[in-house]
Amino acid sequence: MLEVANLACIRGERLLFKELSFSIRPGELLVVGGANGSGKTSLLRMLCGLLLPAAGEIRWQGRSMGSMRDVYPAAMMYIGHPNGLKDELTGLENLRFATALSGAPASRERIRRALARMGLGERELLPTGWLSQGQKRRTALARLLLSDCSLWILDEPFTALDKAAVELVQSLLEEHLRDDGLVVLTTHQDLEVAAPRLQRLHLAQ
Amino acid sequence: MIWGSMETFLAMGGYAFYVWGSYGMAIVLLAGEILLVVGRRRTTLRRLSLTRRMTAKDRNETAA
Amino acid sequence: MLSLLRWVIARDLTLAIRRRADVLTTLFFFVIVVTLFPLGVGPEMDTLRRMGAGVLWVAALLASMLSLGRLFAADHLDGTLEQFLLIPQSLSVVVLGKIIAHWLVSGVPLVLMAPIVGLQYGLSPTALLALLASLLLGTPILSAIGAIGAALTLGLRGGGVLVSLLVLPLYVPVLIFGAGAVDAAVSGLGAEAHLSLLGALLLLALVLSPWTAAVALRISIE
Amino acid sequence: MVPQKINWFKYSSPATFYFLAGKMIPWFAGAAVAFFAWGLYLGFFAAPTDAQQGEAYRIIFLHVPAAWMSMFIYVVMAGWAGLGLVLNTRLSSMMASALAPTGAMFTFLALWSGALWGKPTWGAYWVWDARLTSELILLFLYIGFMSLQATIEDPRRADRAGAVLALVGVVNVPIIYFSVRWWNTLHQGASVSLTQAPAMAAVMLQGMLVMALACWMYSIAVVLARVRCIILERERHSAWVAEFLEGERQ
Numbered sequence: 001m002l003e004v005a006n007l008a009c010i011r012g013e014r015l016l017f018k019e020l021s022f023s024i025r026p027g028e029l030l031v032v033g034g035a036n037g038s039g040k041t042s043l044l045r046m047l048c049g050l051l052l053p054a055a056g057e058i059r060w061q062g063r064s065m066g067s068m069r070d071v072y073p074a075a076m077m078y079i080g081h082p083n084g085l086k087d088e089l090t091g092l093e094n095l096r097f098a099t100a101l102s103g104a105p106a107s108r109e110r111i112r113r114a115l116a117r118m119g120l121g122e123r124e125l126l127p128t129g130w131l132s133q134g135q136k137r138r139t140a141l142a143r144l145l146l147s148d149c150s151l152w153i154l155d156e157p158f159t160a161l162d163k164a165a166v167e168l169v170q171s172l173l174e175e176h177l178r179d180d181g182l183v184v185l186t187t188h189q190d191l192e193v194a195a196p197r198l199q200r201l202h203l204a205q
Numbered sequence: 206m207i208w209g210s211m212e213t214f215l216a217m218g219g220y221a222f223y224v225w226g227s228y229g230m231a232i233v234l235l236a237g238e239i240l241l242v243v244g245r246r247r248t249t250l251r252r253l254s255l256t257r258r259m260t261a262k263d264r265n266e267t268a269a
Numbered sequence: 270m271l272s273l274l275r276w277v278i279a280r281d282l283t284l285a286i287r288r289r290a291d292v293l294t295t296l297f298f299f300v301i302v303v304t305l306f307p308l309g310v311g312p313e314m315d316t317l318r319r320m321g322a323g324v325l326w327v328a329a330l331l332a333s334m335l336s337l338g339r340l341f342a343a344d345h346l347d348g349t350l351e352q353f354l355l356i357p358q359s360l361s362v363v364v365l366g367k368i369i370a371h372w373l374v375s376g377v378p379l380v381l382m383a384p385i386v387g388l389q390y391g392l393s394p395t396a397l398l399a400l401l402a403s404l405l406l407g408t409p410i411l412s413a414i415g416a417i418g419a420a421l422t423l424g425l426r427g428g429g430v431l432v433s434l435l436v437l438p439l440y441v442p443v444l445i446f447g448a449g450a451v452d453a454a455v456s457g458l459g460a461e462a463h464l465s466l467l468g469a470l471l472l473l474a475l476v477l478s479p480w481t482a483a484v485a486l487r488i489s490i491e
Numbered sequence: 492m493v494p495q496k497i498n499w500f501k502y503s504s505p506a507t508f509y510f511l512a513g514k515m516i517p518w519f520a521g522a523a524v525a526f527f528a529w530g531l532y533l534g535f536f537a538a539p540t541d542a543q544q545g546e547a548y549r550i551i552f553l554h555v556p557a558a559w560m561s562m563f564i565y566v567v568m569a570g571w572a573g574l575g576l577v578l579n580t581r582l583s584s585m586m587a588s589a590l591a592p593t594g595a596m597f598t599f600l601a602l603w604s605g606a607l608w609g610k611p612t613w614g615a616y617w618v619w620d621a622r623l624t625s626e627l628i629l630l631f632l633y634i635g636f637m638s639l640q641a642t643i644e645d646p647r648r649a650d651r652a653g654a655v656l657a658l659v660g661v662v663n664v665p666i667i668y669f670s671v672r673w674w675n676t677l678h679q680g681a682s683v684s685l686t687q688a689p690a691m692a693a694v695m696l697q698g699m700l701v702m703a704l705a706c707w708m709y710s711i712a713v714v715l716a717r718v719r720c721i722i723l724e725r726e727r728h729s730a731w732v733a734e735f736l737e738g739e740r741q
Contacts, residue, residue: 011645012644012645013646013727013728015728048355049354049355050351050354050355050490050491051491052491071357073355073356073357074357076355078351078352078355080348080351081348082346082347082348082351083347083348084347084348084349084351084352085347085348085349086284086344086347086349087347088284088287088288089283089284089287093283097276097279097280098352100272100276101273101276101277101280101352101353101356101363102352102355102356102357103356103357105276127287208536214535217546217547217549218540218545218546218547219545219546220545220546220547220611223547223550223607223608223610223611224546224547224549224550224607226607227550227553227554227603227604227607227608228550228553230600230603230604231553231557231600231604234596234599234600235709238592238593238596238713239713242713242716242717242720243716245717245720246716246719246720246723249720249723249724250723250736250739253723253727253732253736254736254739256727257733257736417655417659421639421652421655421656422639422642425642425643426642427642428642431638431639431642434631434634434635434638435635435639435656437631438628438631438632438635438660438663438667439659439660439663439667441628441667441670441671442663442666442667442669442670445670445671445673445674446670446673449673449674466670470666477662481655481658481659484655485652485655488648488651488652488655489648489652491645491647491648
């Protein structure tokens with residue numbers, strides 16, 4: 001359960017938002033909307049602990065996030081605007097290092113299956129730099145299949161994805177929400193995800 | 206007074222260049238720093254009141 | 270904790286191998302700078318012999334500083350550095366791993382090349398041995414202190430020049446004890462004192478700078 | 492419309508400090524002028540001529556206080572910066588940023604007067620003495636701190652990054668001084684070094700202490716004035732600045 005109490009965010013000297021409160025229960029999807037520069041990304045970065053809020057508090061499972069340097073990161077997966085992949089490494093190596101650093105390295109077989117499921121087929125041996133934007137995004141999103149984090153924080157997950165990929169990712173979200181996962185995401189496209197509970201948050205600019 | 210006259214004081218026993226070079230630089234630096242801070246205060250105040258008047262003017266335009 | 274360290278080092282080394290050019294440019298910079306001095310100072314062997322250690326040490330210092338950018342900047346651009354901040358283990362271990370990887374890539378080649386280039390300066394075998402030992406102990410300190418500078422100036426325009434301004438004053442003790450070790454060895458006093466002080470600085474750096482650089486990273490990533 | 496004075500204070504501590512500092516500056520400035528006058532009198536009129544160095548030694552009444560101030564301000568700056576980093580208080584970080592230029596100025600003054608004192612005494616403007624060399628490296632640390640803060644736009648990051656650098660610097664200053672001293676004694680032996688200051692007649696020591704006090708008063712006055720500018724620039728969006736400007740215009 002993720003609770004946010006009267007959060008405020010100041011970037012440079014601009015006050016992006018204040019008095020922001022909401023909570024997300026297991027199985028719930030929160031879609032954060034708002035114009036560009038309205039603080040969507042800053043909000044997400046605050047939720048995952050990269051950005052300190054100017055005011056307010058974020059609680060995970062009832063405990064304030066600041067005090068839990070180890071428990072919270074283990075339960076949360078953040079995929080931001082940049083894909084977080086090294087161009088020189090192959091998809092396989094990228095995911096192997098990513099999973100190893102966040103605790104347990106996934107086996108090559110499991111990574112290959114995840115990449116195949118994301119429709120990347122036998123491209124896992126190509127350096128990521130050679131892939132198209134859409135394929136890179138899918139490689140990044142393949143990390144969702146390789147982790148057992150309950151909270152997903154995704155910044156524009158659908159950018160550069162074609163129709164088939166969008167549907168694939170939406171089905172992943174539905175699957176995650178069905179087994180009590182939590183998802184917070186930002187997107188410009190309209191979203192058809194059958195979520196047990198759906199919450200929309202609009203950041204007024 | 207151990208210096209007797211102004212001239213001996215200024216001559217500083219032949220080391221005038223070194224002694225007055227040091228104290229002269231001290232005066233230049235201290236005075237310079239004071240002027241810098243005062244100048245900075247004036248420009249800040251001027252700039253702040255200018256922006257305040259601008260936003261006030263915009264607000265009146267939008268209100269009208 | 271050890272496994273995390275091994276994974277970070279493995280990752281950075283694979284990346285360095287994929288981009289071999291970076292490793293070689295640091296090495297060539299070192300060799301070029303060292304060969305420039307005799308052209309400027311003149312070929313007399315006795316002057317060169319006296320200043321050899323100092324020149325080699327300053328060149329090693331500049332070479333390792335120039336490659337500091339590779340520590341965090343590339344990861345910052347493609348978003349992988351953020352993922353490091355989100356792992357359950359402590360960030361200082363990751364930074365220690367990156368420091369060790371940076372030392373292996375930019376420090377060790379200098380250490381191996383220094384005796385060869387040292388021959389240009391007519392350094393005696395004892396001097397070359399002391400040079401090797403002092404560089405072996407000194408270059409990791411340069412990487413460790415440099416990591417703090419690199420973390421502070423992450424993503425800033427003109428970061429390269431700025432990092433040298435921040436980090437060079439902190440390199441002074443390493444330079445003094447490093448170059449001093451060679452002179453002491455040559456003059457027969459023996460370099461033990463200098464090398465033990467370098468060792469002390471190394472321990473201090475390895476304990477303090479990963480944690481400080483981690484704090485600096487969290488500040489710069491915000 | 493008389494702006495009510497009361498509600499300014501409840502906005503934030505920088506607001507309170509802004510007006511408090513405003514009241515204190517004249518006192519410190521006055522004290523600085525008084526101490527400078529007394530110190531210069533002691534230095535030039537009360538202190539006797541030195542047997543070996545003649546009148547040139549009078550430069551120590553400027554050089555030594557400036558050197559003391561440069562070290563003292565760096566430590567104070569690191570203290571404020573550390574406080575700002577740990578307690579997240581904006582005001583302490585602003586104080587650190589305000590201290591740096593004055594500290595750098597005193598360091599440069601110490602080097603300049605050290606050179607002008609060195610020429611008549613040892614025949615060279617620059618002497619690789621341990622303390623002078625450490626003073627030069629201290630100047631680089633100041634310049635590093637100021638340029639790091641100038642390069643970073645976001646004031647919050649500039650404060651915290653500057654604080655980390657200042658703290659790393661203050662840990663390194665003793666190490667640098669020790670290594671430079673080791674390097675200096677190894678190569679030249681202790682023949683040429685400032686430690687052989689002329690025998691400290693009581694009035695000389697008193698002159699130096701009074702001049703140091705004067706420099707201290709001066710620094711507080713200038714730093715408070717500069718921190719007020721920083722507060723105005725940083726807090727320009729807050730309500731109290733708007734009201735203050737309102738009051739200022741009448």
